[in-house]
Amino acid sequence: MTAPVSAHTAPAAALPRRAAPVGPSRRDGGRRARRELAGTLGSQAFLLVLALAFLAPVVWALVSAFKPATQIISDPLGVDPSAFTVENFRRMFTDVPIGRGFLNTAVVLVVKGSITLFCAPLAAYAFAKYTFRGRDLLFGTVLITLMLPTIVLIIPLLLEMKELGWVNTYQALILPGAVDAFAIFWMRQVIAAVPDELLDAARVDGATEFGIFWRIVLPVIRPALAGLAVLTVMNIYNDFVWPVVAASSSRMATLQVVLSTLAQNITGNRIGADYATVTGELLAAASIALIPLLLIFVALQRHFINGILAGSVKG
């Protein structure tokens, strides 16, 4: 009889002591509420200014792309909607093979993206949920390549492409980096958090090993997978160093290579009217390159943010 009574009285005895510190704060509650309101307004103002500063360069570029080229450099801050023109875009389309750039980027995006999104989680599943010979050695190698600067591998990779006769081909753009170390590392973290009981239950029900991956693991990690998808699309779309080296011919140039070629013109034409023309074309090209990705991102940002939130390390 004694045990239940003491268990019952203990919380009751603790209550007044817990409640005591609330007293004084309730007395000056008005001041505290005002201070909290001021704090919230301050935070709000800080975030707003910072966010606008983050958006400014991109907004400036998008707006300037529609300004007459000479005005971009004579009056970089002025905005005169009545003078807006699509001349920069028209000239860019005639001067630069940007259509071809889009096509090449689209092909690489679809094929390379599919390889990454299939192979990386599959391998990560093996790393996370099976013990097999050589696993730790292989995963250790993955971690080392994470630390290796990408440009380190460029010389040997380029020599390899020459050896294979792959310079200026889609293979060269697609296969190197199709399953990068970061994707494997990230997916392994995510899949390791999937409960083993779930997999064992599926096994008891007669699921195949691949069936477990396909029908249990993939659906469970869908948020992180969506995050990986958005990140992969952005990485491939924005990739620049490797395509410049491996596929610089105008037939194989991706959008970013086309952009960087245009960028080289700008440093070559530092004087007067030429500078203005190239700057106008460049801002038009930059806008065209930004817009599809911005649209994709705004449409999918929830998946991307939730994916990273689901996938990154715990505090």
Add this chain to the structure above:
Amino acid sequence: MTAAAVATARGRRRPHLPRAVAPYVFVLPFVALFVAFSVYPMVFTLRLSFTSWRGSGAAEWVGLGNYTYLLGNDAFWSSLGNSAVLWLLIVPVQMVLALVVAVLLDNAKVRMRGFYRIAFLVPFVTPLVAVAQIWVVVFDRDYGAVNGLLNLVGLPDVGWLTTTAWAKPTLALLFLWKTTGFIVIILLSGLQSIDRSVYEAASIDGASPRRQLWSITVPLVRRTLMFSVVLQTLAVFQMFAEPYVVTDGGPYGSTTTAGLHLYDHITRADLGTGAANSFLLVIVVMALSLLFVRLLRSED
């Protein structure tokens, strides 16, 4: 019925992949690509670093020659120095800024959180070549929008990309602008794993919001913070495309980062030295990562 017969009977019913074999099959596509396009080039580069080779003809074995040459070379040390200065300009600022923004975005009372998350991530998703070029135009000494703003309030032009004093900060600003949104999201994930009742208890005990930030939030997201520091240390010391497009290493080599210096060897077809430079850089990056991980552990 023998065990083998059972296995074949089952195998006929449905083609089961034996559990012991499955992981090998699953890693096979990855391993094929990884060995061909990561491990092989890595081993090739390591061997190359012990030779003198200019891209054609026979490679001459020079042992540690490339390494000793680099360690006594001023350009190598100044490239590391430039990266170290950029690290100082970027990482501490970014961690404080990202943590403040993440804490504010984690507060349910702050409005328009969806808008802010998008706004801070816009630079991260925009193509680097495009934004780097925007940087060149916006920070142009004569025609740039930033100097235009300065003139508006009566200040003189600044040679943002053309003076040694300003080139590094301007480049650091590009990097901060481009990547801070991503770090904010990573820190948010750390914040969201904190148990809310800790804050309630602290409020009841009368801890101020600032006190709660230092005594609760920072210690609890320390792991996420350190993960971010390691991630950004790797990124800063490998930084290549930003200075390549914006300043091409100038003025007077003040923005020749470790990554860009490495590339110089490649363009001069000095491949053996370039390979040795790569591995020295890996050693530096690994040492720094281990240092940060150790700092994290010692406080646990």
